[in-house]
Amino acid sequence: MAFRWSRWSPQLALVPAVAVTAVAFVGAIGWTIYLSLTRSRRLPEYEIDWSEPLRQYTRLFADDAWAISLKNLIILGLGSALAIVFGFILAAMMDKEKRGESLFRTVFLYPLAVSLIVTGTAWRWLFNPELGVEHALHSIGLTWINFSWLATGETAMYGVILASVWQSSGFYMALMLAGLKSINSEIWSAARLDGVSLFRLYTEIIIPMMKFTFVTCAILLSLGVIKAYDVIVAMTNGGPGQSTFVPAYFTIQALSAKGNLGFASAAAVMMLVITAVIFLPLVMLTAWQQRRTGRAAH
Amino acid sequence: MAQKALGAEVAVRSAPYFPRQKKRISSRSIGIIVFLSICALFFCIPLYVVVITSFKTMEQIRQGAMFSLPSVWTLEAWDHAWNSACSGINCNGLKVGFWNSVQILFPSLILSIAISMITGYALALWNVRWAGGFLFLLFICAFVPFQIIMFPLISMTAAIKVYGNIWGVAIVHAVLAMPVLTLIFRNYYKDIPQEIMNAAVMDSGSFWKIFTEIILPMSGNILIVVLIMQITSIWNDYLIGVTFGGMGSQPMTVNLANLITISTGTTRYNDNMAAALQTAIPPLVIYFFVGKLFVQGITAGAIKG
Numbered sequence: 001m002a003f004r005w006s007r008w009s010p011q012l013a014l015v016p017a018v019a020v021t022a023v024a025f026v027g028a029i030g031w032t033i034y035l036s037l038t039r040s041r042r043l044p045e046y047e048i049d050w051s052e053p054l055r056q057y058t059r060l061f062a063d064d065a066w067a068i069s070l071k072n073l074i075i076l077g078l079g080s081a082l083a084i085v086f087g088f089i090l091a092a093m094m095d096k097e098k099r100g101e102s103l104f105r106t107v108f109l110y111p112l113a114v115s116l117i118v119t120g121t122a123w124r125w126l127f128n129p130e131l132g133v134e135h136a137l138h139s140i141g142l143t144w145i146n147f148s149w150l151a152t153g154e155t156a157m158y159g160v161i162l163a164s165v166w167q168s169s170g171f172y173m174a175l176m177l178a179g180l181k182s183i184n185s186e187i188w189s190a191a192r193l194d195g196v197s198l199f200r201l202y203t204e205i206i207i208p209m210m211k212f213t214f215v216t217c218a219i220l221l222s223l224g225v226i227k228a229y230d231v232i233v234a235m236t237n238g239g240p241g242q243s244t245f246v247p248a249y250f251t252i253q254a255l256s257a258k259g260n261l262g263f264a265s266a267a268a269v270m271m272l273v274i275t276a277v278i279f280l281p282l283v284m285l286t287a288w289q290q291r292r293t294g295r296a297a298h
Numbered sequence: 299m300a301q302k303a304l305g306a307e308v309a310v311r312s313a314p315y316f317p318r319q320k321k322r323i324s325s326r327s328i329g330i331i332v333f334l335s336i337c338a339l340f341f342c343i344p345l346y347v348v349v350i351t352s353f354k355t356m357e358q359i360r361q362g363a364m365f366s367l368p369s370v371w372t373l374e375a376w377d378h379a380w381n382s383a384c385s386g387i388n389c390n391g392l393k394v395g396f397w398n399s400v401q402i403l404f405p406s407l408i409l410s411i412a413i414s415m416i417t418g419y420a421l422a423l424w425n426v427r428w429a430g431g432f433l434f435l436l437f438i439c440a441f442v443p444f445q446i447i448m449f450p451l452i453s454m455t456a457a458i459k460v461y462g463n464i465w466g467v468a469i470v471h472a473v474l475a476m477p478v479l480t481l482i483f484r485n486y487y488k489d490i491p492q493e494i495m496n497a498a499v500m501d502s503g504s505f506w507k508i509f510t511e512i513i514l515p516m517s518g519n520i521l522i523v524v525l526i527m528q529i530t531s532i533w534n535d536y537l538i539g540v541t542f543g544g545m546g547s548q549p550m551t552v553n554l555a556n557l558i559t560i561s562t563g564t565t566r567y568n569d570n571m572a573a574a575l576q577t578a579i580p581p582l583v584i585y586f587f588v589g590k591l592f593v594q595g596i597t598a599g600a601i602k603g
Contacts, residue, residue, distance in 0.1 A: 009424075009504060009505030009506065010420040010424035010425075010426055010505055011420075011426065013416050013417070013419075013420045013505065014417060014420050014421070014426065014432075016413050016417075017413060017414070017416075017417035017436075017476060017480060018432070020413070020473055020476055021432075021435060021436065021439060021476075021477075023454070024447060024450075024451060024454070024473045025439040025442060025447060025477075026435075027450070028446070028447035028450035028451060028454075029442065029446050029447060031449075031450040032446050032447065032448075032449060032450060035449065044449075044453075090334070090337060093330045093333060093334055094334065096326075096330060097327050097330040097331060097334070099327070099331060100331065100334070103338075104334050104337075104338055105589075105593075106586070106589055107338040107341050107342060108337070108338070108341055109585075109589070109592075109593060110341070110345070110582065110585060110586075111341065111344075112596060113530060113578075113581045113582055113584070113585035113592065114534065114577075114578040114581055114582060115533070115534035115535075115536065115551050115554075115577060115578065115581070116534070116536070117534075117536050117551045117554050117555050117574075117577070118534075118551075118554070118574045118575075118577050118578045119344075121348075121554065121558050121570060121571070121573075121574040122344040122345075122347070122348045122571075122574060123344065124558065125347065125348070125351065125567060125570065125571065126343075126344060126347060126364075128567075130362070131359060131360070131362050131364060131567070132364060133364060135362045135364065136362070136363065136364045136365055139362065139363070166340075166341065166344065170341075171596065174593055174596075174597060175597060178597070223441055226443060227443060227444070229536075229537055230536045230537065230551075233536065233555055233559065234555055234558065234559070237559050248443070248445060251445040251448075252445065252448070252537075255445075255448065255449065256541075261449060264445075264449070265449065267445070268443070268445040268446040268448070269446065271443045271445055271446060272442065272443060272446045275441060275442070275443055279438070279441050282441075283437075
C-alpha cells in the first residue's frame with residue numbers, strides 16, 4: 001500500500017495522537033516514576049537524594065493503610081470473581097432457554113449503564129444500619145440477620161463486593177453468552193446422544209472450550225478491581241476507619257488529602273506494577289491467539 | 299445401542315419436521331425461568347428501592363419500612379435534589395452539575411472521536427511504517443491506571459490554563475479515551491477492502507478527501523456504537539470530573555457524591571435517591587432505547603478486537 005504522492009498526509013494526521021501518547025502517557029508515567037524517587041511533599045521537588053532513592057517505597061511498605069489496601073485489593077478481586085461465576089451461570093441458562101432472553105438481558109445489564117457513584121448511593125442506602133434492608137428484615141421477625149455490613153470494618157468490604165457483583169455480573173453474562181453462542185451446536189446433540197450428563201458436559205467440555213473467554217473475563221476483572229475507586233467513594237469513603245482502602249483510593253487520598261506527592265507517586269508506581277503483572281498474560285494471550293488465527297487463515 | 303439410535307431418530311424427526319408444533323414447556327425450562335426471574339428480582343431491588351424512596355416523605359422514611367410504597371407520592375425530593383441540594387458550600391442543587399455535565403459532554407465527544415477516528419483511519423489504511431509498534435503502545439496505554447498520570451496531567455492542564463474548567467475535563471477525557479477508541483476504529487477500518495482504497499487513490503483521492511468522501515460515510519455503524527459508549531462513560535465518570543473540574547465545573551456525579559458523603563445535619567435520604575436517579579436517567583434512557591448498541595460498545599471497549 002505505498003501511495004507515494006501522499007506519503008506525508010497520514011504521517012501528519014498522526015501527529016496529535018503521537019504527541020498525546022508521548023506526552024500524556026509515556027512522558028507522564030516517566031514523570032511520576034521520577035517523582036516517586038524524590039522527597040516531594042505538596043509541591044514537586046526535582047532533587048533525588050541518592051543516598052536513599054527508594055525512601056518513598058520504604059515508607060509505603062511500612063504504611064499500615066497501604067497494607068490494608070493491598071489486602072482489600074485481593075479480597076475485592078476474589079469476591080468480584082463471583083461475578084464471573086454468576087455471569088456464566090446466567091449465560092448458560094439463557095443459552096438453553098430462549099424464552100424471555102431479551103427481557104432478562106435488559107434487566108441483567110442495566111446496572112452497567114449507570115455511574116458507579118449511583119450504584120454506590122443505592123447500595124449505601126440498602127445497607128443503612130437504621131432504616132435499610134436489615135431493619136426491614138428485623139421487622140418481619142428475621143432478627144438474626146446482620147445486613148448493616150458497611151457499619152463495621154470487618155464486613156464493609158463484603159458490602160462493596162456485593163455492589164460490584166451486582167454491577168458487573170451482566171457484563172460477564174454478555175461476554176459468556178457470546179462465547180457460548182460460538183460453540184458448535186452439534187456438541188449439544190452429540191452429548192445428548194451419548195447420554196452425557198449436563199453437569200459433566202459443562203465441566204468437561206463446555207468450560208474447557210471457553211477457556212479464552214474465562215481468561216479474558218478474569219483479566220478484565222482484575223484490571224477493573226485495580227481501578228476500583230468510585231464505588232468506594234460512594235459507599236464507604238474508605239471507612240469505617242481505613243478498612244475499605246484500596247490502592248486506587250489510597251493513592252488519590254495521599255495526593256489530594258495529604259498532599260504527599262512523592263509518596264503518592266510511589267503508590268501509583270506500585271499500581272502500575274500490579275497492572276503490568278496482570279497485563280502481561282493478556283499480551284501473551286493475544287499474541288498467541290493472533291498467531292493461531294493467522295495460521296488458520298493461511 | 300438401539301435406544302440411542304431411536305433417540306437420534308426421534309430427535310431428528312421432531313426438530314425439522316414439525317416446526318410449528320407447539321412445544322410443551324418442559325420442567326427444566328420452568329426451572330430455568332424461575333431461577334432467572336429470581337435473579338432478575340435481585341437486579342431490580344436496588345432500582346425499586348431507589349425509585350420509591352425518592353417519592354416518599356422523610357416522615358415515612360423514618361418509620362423504616364424500606365420496601366413499602368409511598369403512602370403519599372410526592373415530588374418534593376425531586377424538586378429539592380434538582381434545585382437546592384448542597385454540594386459542598388453551594389446549595390443550588392444538581393441542576394448545576396447537570397449543565398456542567400452537558401457542557402463537558404459535547405467537547406469531550408467531539409475531541410475524543412475526531413482524534414481517534416483519524417488516527418485509526420491513518421493506521422489502518424495508509425502505509426505507516428511504525429504503525430504496528432504504535433498500535434502496541436496504544437494497547438498498553440489503554441490499560442494504564444489513571445493514578446500514574448494524574449499529577450502530570452494536572453500540571454499540564456494547569457500550564458495550558460484549562461485546569462479547573464470545562465475544557466480541562468474535556469481534554470483529559472479525550473486523552474484517556476484516545477487509545478481505546480483508536481484501536482476500535484482501526485479494527486473497523488482495517489476490514490475495508492483494498493480495492494476500494496486503490497480505486498479511491500486512482501481517483502486522485504488525497505488522504506483527507508478519501509476520509510471525508512468514502513470513509514466517513516462508511517463509518518455510521520461504528521460511529522453510533524462509539525458515540526453511545528462515550529456518552530455513557532463520560533456522563534458516568536467521577537474521577538476525571540472531581541480531579542480536573544475545580545470548583546465551578548464539577549459534573550453531576552461529583553455533585554451527587556458530595557451530596558451523599560458530606561452531610562450536614564440530618565441526611566435526607568429521599569433527596570439522595572432522587573439525586574441518584576436524576577444522575578442515572580440520561581444513560582438509562584440511552585440504554586433502554588438502544589440497548590443492543592450499548593452492549594456492542596461495552597464489549598468492543600473491553601475486548602478491543
